Amino acid sequence: MKQKLETLLQQAVESLKSEGILDQDLTPQININRVKDAAHGDFSTNLALILAKPTQSNPRQLAEKICASLADESIVSKVEIAGPGFINFFIEAESQFQVIKDIQNVGNKFGFSKIGAGTKVQVEFVSANPTGPLHVGHGRGAAYGSAVANLLSAVGFDVSKEYYVNDAGRQMDILATSIWLRYLEECGEVVAFPSNGYRGDYIRDIAFNIHKKAGNEYRRPANLVLEAIPVDETHGGDKEKHIDALIERAKTLLGDSLYPDVFQAGLSVILEDIKEDLEAFGVSFEEWFSERQLMKDGSIQEALDRLDKAGFLYQQEGATWFASSQLGDDKDRVVVRDNGQTTYFASDIAYHMNKLDRGFDQIINIWGSDHHGYIPRVKAAMKALGADDSKLKVKLVQFAILYRGKEKLPMSTRSGEFVTLRQLRSEVGTDAARFFYVMRKSEQHMDFDLKLATSKTNENPVFYVQYAHARVCSVLRQLDKKGWERDLILGMENLDMLVEEHETMLLTTLSKYAETLERAALQHEPHLLIHYLRDLANNFHTYYNAHQFLVEDEAIRNARLNLICAVKQILANGLGLLNINTPESM
RNA sequence: GCGCUUGUAGCUCAGCUGGAUAGAGCAUCGGCCUUCUAAGCCGAGGGUCGCAGGUUCGACUCCUGCCAAGCGUGCCA
Incomplete structure (x- = not known):
């Protein structure tokens, strides 16, 4: 139009x-x-x-x-x-009716377009460290990312969803060491748990299972474990030095064959748990990309070589630096530490080089907003690699702040005090959780009051939209009960009988669906679709209360049925793109 | 200090990239079920769009300066 x-x-x-x-x-x-x-x-x-x-x-x-x-x-x-x-x-009113026929003909693909045809886009999201179960903060990124990916597919983009697995680095060593220490407790050794370790119950579970399977194979006497380890913060020491020493000790005492066992046991259990969790949340990925793989296959070295060749690397104080400040970053960044280990940022450079090599036209990274300081340095790296940095679009997702009533809940993975995504799902349901997460603009701060969301009084807007869908289904059931049959053709021939104000309103709203979908996709703003669906549901409920659909006059009756079936189709299409169910009855 | 994000009704948030009288949902108050599901509908009240300037036919939207909140500013990830 x-x-x-x-x-x-x-x-x-x-x-x-x-x-x-x-x-x-x-x-x-x-x-x-x-x-x-x-x-x-x-x-x-x-x-x-x-x-x-x-x-x-x-x-x-x-x-x-x-x-x-x-x-x-x-x-x-x-x-x-x-x-x-x-x-x-x-x-012209006549042309407004066309949308009903179009929806009828195109069905669940109505609103789809080909604007993105021929454009390969990668959406990387969640990418939470595999050091513990997903919490409610990750849930927002998961819901948002999968919605954006679905929207982009709907308008024709060739979309690939990816999860970057940070299965290397110090945090993973802390995880492995935490598991081992819990395992030692399981064996009966007395070792104080480090203040910096991972404290969640899942750590104990993993330790318990290792003990059950392998008995005392990984057991080492407590005095050997603790010998000459710098004291922890709780005793006036430095918690970082304490945990680093414990990691080293774990590696020495367990050796090259046993330490990786513990490490791998933790990683695979947690990663498996994350995959299950996401799947149940309706989120899937084409690729789980391993950071360790980048290290093993030499990609990191290759990336650094390329930066070096381009003249952006230099040595200082025993470390290797990337001169990112020449390319728009605030300051230069270390890529190889003085102890010879590459930094997380070095992995990230290699990862983005890899993304570019895979030929994506657009790379969308969905990050927690606390990572916003990384944008300039990653873009700098892309420029240094000779790539067009405008291919990279970083979408920031503000963490949801959880409340229970007025009490703000702590959110720390390390301390083990957090509400998991799984808990949230079981408390409020997957549909409501997804709807809530995506309802807000991603960079908007969001308050999530569990008390409100868990109360069964359900002020949840998701029901409002689902109810509209269920109501149409209910009307169709009533039609059957009354012994009538829907006459599609007759209805289409008499669309011009839809002259009520509410009907015109619905037609206008229906005709906006495709453009709303397109805008939501191109701007990566699924909340626009949610607002649209609420609007459509509202128009329908109003219409429902104002007029009877199942009237004696079969021309009007079938015209109205065609209209509300179009509404039903659009509700299903929209909710479907957000992976939210459309119940037939409620 | 500097950088990023945010500031719109009592609360939670939209506002189509500069358009016509700033909108929803909760909450409050008042109506609507012998009729297709009342998880619904209708109505009322509630606003200096953080503050002050500027740009123009026209600003919640753009520019500048303040104020406030969150985050960032590691040889952590």
């Missing part, structure tokens, strides 16, 4: 140019907007207002000239000039 009006205006501009009223070199951007107030028609353009300045003319007079040179178009019933010079378009 917008498209048609746009070309119509484009033609008008051209003809005014040839008449000499407009300068040849003027190429105004044509804006067409939906109109809020029905009295102003359906669409409007500010074209005359924009052109007023360069042509030094009165916008209203200009608007009249534009209108005069508009070609006839059957879908436009009336054109008006209003206010300071808006041109308002009134759409």
Whole structure:
């Protein structure tokens, strides 16, 4: 619809140019907007207002000239000039009915388009460290990321979803050591648990299972474990030095064959748990990309070599630095520490090099907003690798702050005090959780009150939308009960009987679905779709309360059934893209 | 200190990238079930869009400066 009006205006501009009223070199951007107030028609353009300045003319007079040179178009019933010079378009009612037929014909693919065709895009999200179960903070990234991926697919992009597994580095060593220490407790050794270790019960479970399977194979006497280890913070020492020494001790005492066992046992149990959790949350990935793999296959070295060749690496104080400040970052960054280990950032450079090598046209990273400081350095790395850094789009997701009533809940993986995604799902349900997460703009701070969400009084907006869907299903069941059958053709032939205000309103809303979907996809803002669905559900409920669908007159009855079935289809399509269920009854 | 994000109704949030009278949901108050599910609908009250300037036909939206909150500013990940 917008498209048609746009070309119509484009033609008008051209003809005014040839008449000499407009300068040849003027190429105004044509804006067409939906109109809020029905009295102003359906669409409007500010074209005359924009052109007023360069042509030094009165916008209203200009608007009249534009209108005069508009070609006839059957879908436009009336054109008006209003206010300071808006041109308002009134759409022929007949053409509004078309959307019902289109929805009927296209079904669950209605609203899909091909705008993204031929563009390969990767969406990387969640990517939580495999050091513990997912918590509610990760849940938001998971829901948001999968929704964005679904939206992009719907508008034609070739989408690949990926989870980056940080299965290397110090945090993983802390995990392995934590498990081992719990295991030693299980064996009966007395060792104080480090203040910096991972304290969750899942650590004990993993330790318990290792003990059950392997008995005392990994057991070492407590005095050997603790010998000459710097004291912990709780005893006035440095917790970092304490845990680092314990890690070293674990590696020495267990050796090259046993230590990796413990490490791997922890990693695989936790990663498996994360996969299950996400699957139950309706989130899947094409690729689980391992950081350790990058180290093993030499990708990190290769990335560093490329940076070096490009002249961006230098040595200082025993470390290797990347001169990212030359490429827009605040300061230079270390990529190889003085102890010879590469940094997390070095892995990230290699990872992004790998993404580029895989030929993605767009790379979307969904990060927790606490990582925003990383954007300039990753972009700097891409530039240094000779890539176009505008291919990378980083979407930041603000963590949800959890409340139980007025009490703010602590969120720390290390301390083990956190509400897991799994708990949230079992308490509020997957549908409500997904809906809530995606309902807000991603970078918006979000308060999540468990008390409210867990209360069974359900003010959850998700039910509002689902209920609209269930209500249509219910009407269809009633139809059957009354011994009537739906006559699709008869209904389509009599769509022009849908003249009630509520019906016109619904038709308008239905006709907005495709453009809403497109905008939500291109802007990576699934919340726009949620708002649309609430609006559509509201229009439907209002209609439901105002009019009877199952009337005696079979022409009207079938026309109305076709309308509400179109509503049902769109609700299902929209919720489907968000992986939210559409119940037939509630 | 510097950087990023945010500031809109009592609360939680939208606001189509500069358009016409700033909108929802909760909460409060008042109505609507012998009729397709009342998990619904209708109505009312509630606003200096953080503050102050600027840009223009026109600003919640853009520019500048303040104020407030969160995050970041590691040879952690």
